[in-house]
Amino acid sequence: MVTTAPDTLIRTNLDFLRRHPPFDRMEGEALHFLGERLATAFYPADSEILMPEDGPPSFFYIVYRGKVQARQVGGVAVTEYATLTLGPGEGFPIGAISAGRPSTNGYLAVEDTYCFQLPAADFLHLQEISPSFQLFCTRYIASLLNQSREQLQIQFSQRAAEQQTMTTSLSSLVKKAPVFVPPGLSTRTALEKMVEAGVGCMAVAGDDDKPVGVLTQSDILKRIVLPGFDLARPIADVMTAPPHTLGSNASAYDAALEMATHGVRHILVVDAEDKLKGVISERDLFALQRIGLRQIRSSIESAADVQALQRASQDIRQLALNLLAQGIGAEQLTQFISALNDALTRRIIELNLDRHDLYGVEYAWLAFGSEGRHEQTLSTDQDNGIIYVLPEWADKEPLKLRLLEFARDVNNDLASCGFPLCTGNIMASNPDLCLTIDEWRERFGTWIREPHPEALLNATIFFDFRVLFGDEKLAYKLRHWLLSMTGGNPAFLKAMATNALDVSPPLGKIRDFVIDDDPKYPGTIDLKKFGARLFVDAARVLALRTGVEATSTVQRLRQGGGRIGMPAEELAAMADGFHFIQLLRLRHQHLDTDHGAPGDNRVKPDDLNELDRRILKEAFRQARKIQLRLKLDYQI
Amino acid sequence: MSWLSRLLPGSGPDLSPEQQASLAAITRHPGPDLGRSHFETRYVIVNAESRPMDGGGQRLIGVGAVAINRGLLHPAESFRAELASAPADALLGLLHFIAKAPLVVYNAPFNQGILERGFEQNLGNVPAMEWLDLMVIMPSLYPERIAGQASMDAWLSAFGIERLDRHDAVLEALAVAQLHQVALARAKAQGLNAPQDLLESQTSRKWLRGS
Numbered sequence: 001m002v003t004t005a006p007d008t009l010i011r012t013n014l015d016f017l018r019r020h021p022p023f024d025r026m027e028g029e030a031l032h033f034l035g036e037r038l039a040t041a042f043y044p045a046d047s048e049i050l051m052p053e054d055g056p057p058s059f060f061y062i063v064y065r066g067k068v069q070a071r072q073v074g075g076v077a078v079t080e081y082a083t084l085t086l087g088p089g090e091g092f093p094i095g096a097i098s099a100g101r102p103s104t105n106g107y108l109a110v111e112d113t114y115c116f117q118l119p120a121a122d123f124l125h126l127q128e129i130s131p132s133f134q135l136f137c138t139r140y141i142a143s144l145l146n147q148s149r150e151q152l153q154i155q156f157s158q159r160a161a162e163q164q165t166m167t168t169s170l171s172s173l174v175k176k177a178p179v180f181v182p183p184g185l186s187t188r189t190a191l192e193k194m195v196e197a198g199v200g201c202m203a204v205a206g207d208d209d210k211p212v213g214v215l216t217q218s219d220i221l222k223r224i225v226l227p228g229f230d231l232a233r234p235i236a237d238v239m240t241a242p243p244h245t246l247g248s249n250a251s252a253y254d255a256a257l258e259m260a261t262h263g264v265r266h267i268l269v270v271d272a273e274d275k276l277k278g279v280i281s282e283r284d285l286f287a288l289q290r291i292g293l294r295q296i297r298s299s300i301e302s303a304a305d306v307q308a309l310q311r312a313s314q315d316i317r318q319l320a321l322n323l324l325a326q327g328i329g330a331e332q333l334t335q336f337i338s339a340l341n342d343a344l345t346r347r348i349i350e351l352n353l354d355r356h357d358l359y360g361v362e363y364a365w366l367a368f369g370s371e372g373r374h375e376q377t378l379s380t381d382q383d384n385g386i387i388y389v390l391p392e393w394a395d396k397e398p399l400k401l402r403l404l405e406f407a408r409d410v411n412n413d414l415a416s417c418g419f420p421l422c423t424g425n426i427m428a429s430n431p432d433l434c435l436t437i438d439e440w441r442e443r444f445g446t447w448i449r450e451p452h453p454e455a456l457l458n459a460t461i462f463f464d465f466r467v468l469f470g471d472e473k474l475a476y477k478l479r480h481w482l483l484s485m486t487g488g489n490p491a492f493l494k495a496m497a498t499n500a501l502d503v504s505p506p507l508g509k510i511r512d513f514v515i516d517d518d519p520k521y522p523g524t525i526d527l528k529k530f531g532a533r534l535f536v537d538a539a540r541v542l543a544l545r546t547g548v549e550a551t552s553t554v555q556r557l558r559q560g561g562g563r564i565g566m567p568a569e570e571l572a573a574m575a576d577g578f579h580f581i582q583l584l585r586l587r588h589q590h591l592d593t594d595h596g597a598p599g600d601n602r603v604k605p606d607d608l609n610e611l612d613r614r615i616l617k618e619a620f621r622q623a624r625k626i627q628l629r630l631k632l633d634y635q636i
Numbered sequence: 637m638s639w640l641s642r643l644l645p646g647s648g649p650d651l652s653p654e655q656q657a658s659l660a661a662i663t664r665h666p667g668p669d670l671g672r673s674h675f676e677t678r679y680v681i682v683n684a685e686s687r688p689m690d691g692g693g694q695r696l697i698g699v700g701a702v703a704i705n706r707g708l709l710h711p712a713e714s715f716r717a718e719l720a721s722a723p724a725d726a727l728l729g730l731l732h733f734i735a736k737a738p739l740v741v742y743n744a745p746f747n748q749g750i751l752e753r754g755f756e757q758n759l760g761n762v763p764a765m766e767w768l769d770l771m772v773i774m775p776s777l778y779p780e781r782i783a784g785q786a787s788m789d790a791w792l793s794a795f796g797i798e799r800l801d802r803h804d805a806v807l808e809a810l811a812v813a814q815l816h817q818v819a820l821a822r823a824k825a826q827g828l829n830a831p832q833d834l835l836e837s838q839t840s841r842k843w844l845r846g847s
Contacts, residue, residue, distance in 0.1 A: 005700060005714035005806045012800060012807070013711060039708035042817035044825070065796055112795060114814065117708065546675065547706075564673035565829030633672075 020089025022136040030130035038116040043109035060123035066113025171248035174278030183236035201266040209275040213239030330583035338374040356406035363388035364470030372464035381420040385433035451495035486544035497634040500537035505620035528601035531581040534623040577622030667736040670832040683809040696754035700805025744769035
């Protein structure tokens with residue numbers, strides 16, 4: 001009897017596994033389950049195997065040959081080690097895959113490496129059928145300092161936003177000309193001047209305007225009143241010398257650090273020649289941070305009612321405006337708008353859960369469209385839905401009614417916090433969008449099987465789903481199913497690609513730009529329709545084709561484009577183009593639109609400065625490039 | 637069967653109606669788009685098992701094959717057949733497993749030659765296939781490792797690939813498949829993104845070598 005080819009290969013897998021813990025102790029049946037499902041992949045030295053941006057991992061990896069290094073990504077320590085090298089027989093990422101969340105480490109091949117890969121669902125099943133493996137994984141996870149992904153993300157985005165406000169230079173923070181006295185002045189006169197000027201800190205400087213010391217209000221009690229200091233003596237005898245100074249180019253962050261390090265509340269600001277330019281107090285820095293990300297976030301999380309959340313949503317807008325004015329990049333800005341809006345939505349849901357008892361119901365609140373892609377601007381309306389599991393013992397109608405009532409309240413609260421109700425009724429309170437996982441599959445399946453124009457339009461909205469609250473695993477299952485349906489379906493992908501190519505970049509043959517011929521908006525370009533969407537639609541086709549789980553356009557480009565061999569520089573240029581268009585949209589919405597017309601994406605190229613016009617042209621060229629790629633790939 | 641008899645009308649192997657239908661099904665099957673990326677291409681790695689014939693030459697006695705799909709080598713995606721009892725069915729099985737995917741071998745003059753002869757003798761005309769020979773491609777992708785033509789063992793040991801059993805056609809195909817994964821990684825880095833690119837590079841390389 002001849003051994004079949006799969007048997008031969010499974011046997012080689014098993015031979016390897018039996019030599020390495022914890023597989024050497026694995027129950028026979030479970031070991032065989034594992035052995036017949038392990039596929040082998042090759043990663044050349046210095047290549048990425050798995051990164052946090054990849055989203056919840058699709059595979060559990062076991063190093064077969066070579067070396068893999070686990071590296072902390074970002075500066076926040078989750079584990080005790082900074083890097084860890086894994087060799088043959090060692091598996092990763094156990095924690096992330098068990099929890100169905102993105103890995104906190106980046107995994108890189110440090111030499112030419114072969115890895116066994118087990119699909120995530122099989123990994124979870126393996127834990128169920130193998131007590132020894134489950135024990136191994138549980139111990140492994142317990143040994144990690146368990147910090148959730150949410151906490152990490154908060155820290156990252158907070159830092160991004162805070163660094164932006166805290167990078168303001170001290171020269172722009174100094175509002176008043178400095179009040180100072182010469183060192184020889186009597187202490188009494190100096191104190192009188194302090195009262196007169198209403199300052200909490202008196203700087204002391206010589207004739208050359210160079211500061212030599214400082215006296216603060218808190219010094220007065222300890223150094224003058226209590227010891228009975230003679231007020232006729234010069235201030236030089238009682239001041240703190242030398243004072244803490246910083247150059248006017250130093251940042252607010254530097255000042256905060258200096259204050260924290262030395263335990264002082266004032267910093268003297270000097271120019272390049274060491275001349276006194278002003279005084280910065282702790283309170284000045286505090287004012288700067290009043291609408292910082294951390295503050296808004298904590299006010300959202302502690303909000304007791306919708307009124308408090310309404311204030312927070314105003315603050316989000318104000319902060320966005322400040323950051324835009326300071327020139328923060330579109331990527332960071334949309335990321336943190338997205339992070340804050342997520343937090344706001346979660347809090348609204350939590351508040352509503354007090355009134356709606358959904359205990360024990362497996363469900364998740366989904367965001368679609370731009371919110372699903374983490375790309376919403378401040379003038380986007382609601383696009384949401386619900387996915388839930390119908391327990392065998394439950395009646396569907398009552399459960400669905402409960403979910404719908406809950407969704408209606410959440411939708412209304414979101415509307416009162418500045419997310420307008422969706423005119424197309426793409427909202428969780430719509431019975432058509434509050435569906436079980438099977439119903440969602442059926443709906444998606446119909447669109448994929450019969451890609452008529454309306455189905456394709458739906459796909460562009462609903463396939464970009466993301467969980468805002470609830471059980472992430474539901475969406476994860478749906479996504480895996482969706483990608484398995486679209487990946488091997490060239491007809492559907494071609495239809496999606498054709499749809500994505502419906503609109504071309506507005507690049508003119510004679511003039512730089514083709515402007516809208518709608519007489520209502522003379523000389524304008526709609527940057528959503530003729531800009532951002534070109535990238536978004538093309539990236540979605542790429543993601544559905546290559547099985548990328550991420551929903552954000554840039555991630556889809558990066559990962560999907562990488563998989564079909566597009567050079568990294570080319571993809572980076574496309575991402576830059578997309579970011580620039582997003583930035584123009586945001587700038588236009590927040591800075592230029594006084595009338596507050598929601599969703600105004602119309603920009604007049606003639607109003608842009610020369611540099612922006614050139615970059616915009618280049619951005620459109622990048623859009624044309626990615627469209628060209630689609631045309632070639634699908635022969636459209 | 638002499639080479640002349642094949643040219644005579646009505647000659648060639650006798651295939652049953654089922655076998656003919658099976659062969660026709662493969663011929664009808666649309667071939668893959670060779671301009672797609674490696675990630676989207678299913679490659680089939682084949683290895684021929686042969687025995688010396690009386691009077692010289694080699695006779696095909698078995699085949700082993702494994703596939704690489706989306707960069708992954710999965711145990712279920714493999715094939716083995718012996719030609720002893722029903723060679724036509726064995727080779728039809730192989731053609732169905734290949735499903736017109738581009739083929740990868742080490743040492744085409746031997747493997748491709750003996751397989752093509754086997755197809756011709758047992759099935760008559762079979763659809764044309766694309767063959768990639770790692771013996772030709774590897775030195776152009778990794779000239780810093782081995783510059784010229786080298787043995788399969790030399791390349792396997794350069795990348796630490798174990799040759800588990802040289803008498804098992806499936807395990808031999810497995811070793812070549814692992815080598816092909818290495819080849820694909822470098823090909824992509826060099827901008828040779830699709831099977832088409834590798835085939836072209838192979839042709840120019842053969843041309844240069846004058847073979």
